[in-house]
Amino acid sequence: MRTEETPDLAPLETAMELLDRHATLNDRYRRLVSDARPVFVEPAPRTSQVRGVAKKLIVLVRAARGELDRVLTPDQVAAVERGERVAWSLLRDERSSAPAGPAGDQGGAEPR
Secondary structure, three states: OOOOOOOOOHHHHHHHHHHHHHOOOOHHHHHHHHHHHHHHHOOOOOHHHHHHHHHHHHHHHHHHHHHHHHHOOHHHHHHHHHHHHHHHHHHHHHHHOOOOOOOOOOOOOOOO
């Protein structure tokens, strides 16, 4: 059961599975898919896990972008694009909710 705070990960999972089944991915990219799978079955994944999956999906989409129209149907391409939009949305939410850093920036990074 998902809580109010846990986003719907179905678009991310669908996109990742389509890429795994149809795109030409090397072992490094396939490892990203296998690393993400446990998060999809987790009843209440941590925010850091969800962000990690979002980042992985963005990397995978970028890696397969050139062949998507060739290996996927238009509906499947739309599903991958929806997953990518959800991923970017999750990452934008992360940045907008980050505490202000010492200089008042939104990154929350400490000075070096």
